[in-house]
Structures are given as C-alpha cells and as structure tokens.
Amino acid sequence: MADNAPLYLTDECIRSNKLLQLAKLIPAIQNAMASVSKNSDEVIQPPRTLMQIPSLSGVLLSMPAFSKNDDALACKLVTAYPGNADKGLPSILGTVLLFDPTTGKVSAIMDGTEITTWRTAAASAVATKYLHNGTAVLAILGSGTQAQSHAETLDYCFGFQQIRIWNHRFEKAQKLTEELIEKGKSAIAYQSAEECVKNADVIVTATFASSPILRGKWIKPGAHINAVGAGINHHSELDAELYQTAHIYTDTMASAKTELKGLLDLGITIQGEVGDIINGTKSAERERITVFQSLGMAVEDAVSAKLIYDEYKKIKKL
Numbered sequence: 564m565a566d567n568a569p570l571y572l573t574d575e576c577i578r579s580n581k582l583l584q585l586a587k588l589i590p591a592i593q594n595a596m597a598s599v600s601k602n603s604d605e606v607i608q609p610p611r612t613l614m615q616i617p618s619l620s621g622v623l624l625s626m627p628a629f630s631k632n633d634d635a636l637a638c639k640l641v642t643a644y645p646g647n648a649d650k651g652l653p654s655i656l657g658t659v660l661l662f663d664p665t666t667g668k669v670s671a672i673m674d675g676t677e678i679t680t681w682r683t684a685a686a687s688a689v690a691t692k693y694l695h696n697g698t699a700v701l702a703i704l705g706s707g708t709q710a711q712s713h714a715e716t717l718d719y720c721f722g723f724q725q726i727r728i729w730n731h732r733f734e735k736a737q738k739l740t741e742e743l744i745e746k747g748k749s750a751i752a753y754q755s756a757e758e759c760v761k762n763a764d765v766i767v768t769a770t771f772a773s774s775p776i777l778r779g780k781w782i783k784p785g786a787h788i789n790a791v792g793a794g795i796n797h798h799s800e801l802d803a804e805l806y807q808t809a810h811i812y813t814d815t816m817a818s819a820k821t822e823l824k825g826l827l828d829l830g831i832t833i834q835g836e837v838g839d840i841i842n843g844t845k846s847a848e849r850e851r852i853t854v855f856q857s858l859g860m861a862v863e864d865a866v867s868a869k870l871i872y873d874e875y876k877k878i879k880k881l
C-alpha cells in the first residue's frame with residue numbers, strides 16, 4: 564500500500580484491536596449530541612438522504628457530517644435490509660469515509676457496522692443518563708445486534724440488577740440471555756413483552772417491527788424508553804397512547820421533521836433534542852414517562868470514525 568493511501572479498517576480490525584471503547588465513545592457521543600443542539604458552527608450535519616427500495620425491502624442512507632471540536636469530517640453510506648439474517652449478514656451494513664478536514668483527502672475507509680452498533684447504544688446511554696428515573700431493571704424488546712449492544716452499553720453505564728430480554732421468536736431471546744449470563748450479567752428471557760416491561764425502569768425497543776410491540780398501559784410511571792428500531796417508520800414500535808402520554812426527545816429535530824412526520828401529523832409533540840437537556844436549555848421531567856426517539860446522526864459516525872482512526876494510529880505507531 565502506498566504511504567499516502569487511505570487506511571482500510573474492517574469491522575473485524577475494529578473489534579479485534581478494541582479501537583472503539585465505551586470509555587471514550589460515550590463522552591464523545593455526549594459532546595456531539597450537545598453540539599448539535601447549540602446554535603453554532605461546531606457541527607455541520609445536513610438532514611440525511613433516506614432512499615427506500617420497496618421492491619427489495621431495503622433502505623440506503625447517505626450521512627455526511629463535520630465536527631469542528633473533534634476535527635472529524637466523514638460520510639457514512641449505510642443500508643438496512645431486515646432480511647439479511649437469512650443470508651448470514653448483518654441487517655445494517657455501512658461504510659464510513661473519514662476525510663482530512665483541511666484538504667478533503669480521504670484518510671480512512673472503514674466498515675460501518677461496528678460504528679453503527681456501538682454509537683447508537685452510546686447515544687441511548689447518554690439519553691438514559693439525562694432522562695431516566697431509576698436503573699434497577701432494564702427490559703429490551705428485540706435480541707439482535709442493537710439489543711446486544713444496548714444491553715452491554717447500558718449495563719456498563721448503570722449496572723442493572725436485572726436485564727430482561729423479549730423477542731418475537733423466543734429462542735433468540737433465550738440465546739441473547741445466555742450470552743449475557745456468560746458475561747456475568749443477571750439476565751432473564753421473557754415469552755411476553757408485557758411481562759418483560761412490567762415495572763422496568765429503562766426499556767429499549769430495537770426491532771424491525773412495523774406495528775407496536777410496546778404499549779403505554781404496560782409501563783410504570785417514570786419509566787424511560789429508548790426507541791431505536793426503524794421498521795417502515797422510526798416510530799412504529801410504540802403505540803399511539805405511549806406517544807401521546809410520554810415526554811418525547813429525539814437526537815436531531817432537523818431529521819425528525821421528515822423522518823417523524825407520521826408522529827407530528829398525529830399532533831404528537833416532540834419536546835426537543837437530548838442535546839437541549841445536556842446543554843441545560845431544557846429540563847427533563849424524569850418523573851414522567853420519557854421516550855428517546857433515536858434516529859441516528861451522522862456526527863455520531865464522524866466522531867466514532869475519528870476515535871477509531873486516532874486509536875489505530877496510536878497502537879500501530881503511525
């Protein structure tokens with residue numbers, strides 16, 4: 564490889580060299596979320612393009628962003644193909660181009676699945692920190708990649724007494740539960756979503772469900788929900804009653820205007836961005852049911868890619 568050729572970092576390289584560590588990732592994502600909500604030029608992040616391919620049940624998103632504080636300029640191209648599991652592939656596949664911000668030259672090309680997996684869970688951890696009202700019981704609906712990264716990341720941050728897992732196919736809930744138990748966590752698989760979330764403090768929905776899997780009437784007052792999954796829409800996993808009664812925050816209102824149009828058209832109010840709470844420009848009502856409606860932001864990918872690049876150069880002494 565020529566000296567000035569871009570680095571190529573695969574998901575396996577990122578994993579095996581531990582290039583993306585929660586201890587650094589979570590603060591970086593928190594700063595990025597805060598910056599997005601400041602009226603400044605710290606972050607440039609146009610609304611992403613989201614191209615549906617209905618005949619193949621797939622989606623292709625293009626996500627560019629610049630973070631001045633992190634000196635990170637990147638663009639992620641990412642696909643979501645819910646049917647990929649049958650083909651032995653992750654549902655979410657991505658590639659991130661990281662640029663030298665001063666010249667625009669590509670410095671690294673990275674697989675984007677690890678980045679997407681962990682930065683999404685890190686964003687939920689930040690939202691949970693600012694919106695939750697108790698962290699004894701975590702309930703996760705779904706048992707795929709995001710369910711696993713959320714179990715590990717939220718437990719890393721809050722040390723839950725119990726992690727409950729439900730999946731529409733029970734065997735998969737059992738499998739993730741066993742994996743978590745092997746890692747020393749106190750995990751239980753549930754056959755019923757209602758039983759799984761009963762009295763839970765923090766709930767995660769991370770599925771491709773296109774009709775509600777979580778109902779407002781099942782949830783205790785003050786519970787916090789990280790709604791991560793995007794089936795046909797980003798807001799299909801929770802029922803209308805929940806959206807009508809909860810205080811809802813998102814990561815970026817700029818994307819919410821189009822991607823959550825279905826909710827807004829129902830007259831549902833989005834209180835603001837999690838960054839507003841981090842910045843102290845809005846205050847959370849933790850005693851209410853709160854929802855972090857996660858959309859996913861390009862700047863999260865940019866700062867994650869920069870962390871990986873810097874860590875790789877450090878360990879390889881480049």
Ligand SMILES: NC(=O)C1=CN([C@@H]2O[C@H](COP(=O)(O)OP(=O)(O)OC[C@H]3O[C@@H](n4cnc5c(N)ncnc54)[C@H](OP(=O)(O)O)[C@@H]3O)[C@@H](O)[C@H]2O)C=CC1
Binds near residue numbers: 648655709859
């Ligand atoms: N907000 C964000 O930033 C991001 C959001 N996402 C979204 O998170 C969700 C999960 O992604 P990921 O974990 O990578 O995907 P996986 O394919 O790894 O997991 C998907 C999970 O959803 C379950 N599932 C699939 N179809 C249905 C259904 N109709 N009803 C209920 N459950 C269903 C699967 O169960 P089984 O395998 O048994 O079918 C599995 O547990 C997706 O919607 C994805 O688009 C992903 C990345 C970033």
Ligand SMILES: O=C(O)C1=NCCCC1
Binds near residue numbers: 624655
């Ligand atoms: O990377 C993201 O952000 C994604 N959001 C929605 C689903 C696909 C990936």
